[in-house]
Amino acid sequence: TAQILDGRALSTALQAGFADEITSAVATGLRPPGLAVIQVGEDPASSVYVANKRKTCEKIGMYSVSKDLKADISQAELNALVDEYNADPSIDGILVQLPLPAHLSAAEIIERIHPDKDVDGFHPENIGKLAIRQPALRPCTPFGVMKLLQTAKLDLYGMEAVVVGASNIVGRPMALELLLAGATVTITHRFTRDLEAHVRRADLLVVAAGKPGLVRGDWIKPGAIVVDVGIHRQEDGSLCGDVDFAAAAERAAWITPVPGGVGPMTIAMLMHNTVQSWRERVACS
Numbered sequence: 001t002a003q004i005l006d007g008r009a010l011s012t013a014l015q016a017g018f019a020d021e022i023t024s025a026v027a028t029g030l031r032p033p034g035l036a037v038i039q040v041g042e043d044p045a046s047s048v049y050v051a052n053k054r055k056t057c058e059k060i061g062m063y064s065v066s067k068d069l070k071a072d073i074s075q076a077e078l079n080a081l082v083d084e085y086n087a088d089p090s091i092d093g094i095l096v097q098l099p100l101p102a103h104l105s106a107a108e109i110i111e112r113i114h115p116d117k118d119v120d121g122f123h124p125e126n127i128g129k130l131a132i133r134q135p136a137l138r139p140c141t142p143f144g145v146m147k148l149l150q151t152a153k154l155d156l157y158g159m160e161a162v163v164v165g166a167s168n169i170v171g172r173p174m175a176l177e178l179l180l181a182g183a184t185v186t187i188t189h190r191f192t193r194d195l196e197a198h199v200r201r202a203d204l205l206v207v208a209a210g211k212p213g214l215v216r217g218d219w220i221k222p223g224a225i226v227v228d229v230g231i232h233r234q235e236d237g238s239l240c241g242d243v244d245f246a247a248a249a250e251r252a253a254w255i256t257p258v259p260g261g262v263g264p265m266t267i268a269m270l271m272h273n274t275v276q277s278w279r280e281r282v283a284c285s
């Protein structure tokens with residue numbers, strides 16, 4: 001059965017490294033990295049993610065400011081808050097938790113964040129840089145998947161990689177990362193005619209469709225690498241992904257669990273991006 005790609009262990013190790021770096025820097029008189037986390041409204045899933053991000057900042061010695069805004073805040077007020085953090089020299093990263101209430105434009109707010117402080121990596125400039133092989137701040141979830149694969153020393157050159165899902169925040173940047181790593185990449189989405197046929201060909205499969213159980217275990221190519229980005233809360237309170245884990249693990253060589261796979265890596269890469277932005281900022285000041 002498959003070896004586990006342990007995102008929890010790797011995330012913990014990466015965080016310990018950031019904590020050491022921050023402690024040493026602060027001991028020499030430098031300011032710590034600063035992250036501003038903005039949440040609009042009270043979506044329960046978002047609240048869990050935001051609380052986790054704040055907790056992780058604290059744990060590694062990062063300075064974090066949290067803004068919880070009422071769901072009926074105007075676009076102009078939200079823009080003004082982002083402008084404030086763009087200009088704030090103690091802030092290295094700005095994150096606006098998505099999804100936003102329907103009257104607000106995510107695209108507008110993503111473009112408003114200065115690309116150098118865009119630690120989610122969603123700004124068109126950062127996505128564009130990834131597309132032309134000059135990655136700067138990279139979207140956290142796909143970047144976390146790459147770190148997990150690199151740490152397991154999995155060489156992706158020439159591999160048939162299939163990405164299920166084509167969202168701006170996961171599927172698309174995931175495909176760009178895999179292309180950058182030398183894989184031959186297929187992107188599938190809700191209009192794909194024969195998902196099973198694509199999945200069966202995959203040496204490396206990354207699933208981010210948000211559909212529990214979408215990928216059946218018997219579709220997995222023997223010896224494949226399976227990365228499951230999906231997260232769903234089941235009726236009994238436990239979490240599951242988009243892939244039938246037990247059956248897939250019988251065929252795959254490597255697989256990510258849910259929970260404990262991609263989820264913890266996303267947070268680790270958010271910290272990575274904030275530390276990266278801070279390093280450049282403190283070096284220039």
Ligand code: NAD
Pocket residue numbers: 141164165166167168169170171188189190191192195208209210211214229230231232262263264266
């Ligand atoms: P999304 O809804 O924005 O995008 C889903 C994508 O899947 C779309 O491109 C859609 O076309 C495609 N899709 C839907 N049904 C499909 C099907 N039957 N066959 C093929 N493609 C299909 O979702 P998202 O924001 O990209 O998130 C996807 C999943 O990943 C969700 O479960 C989300 O909770 C999870 N997620 C996890 C992390 C993490 O840190 N682990 C981060 C972000 C998202």
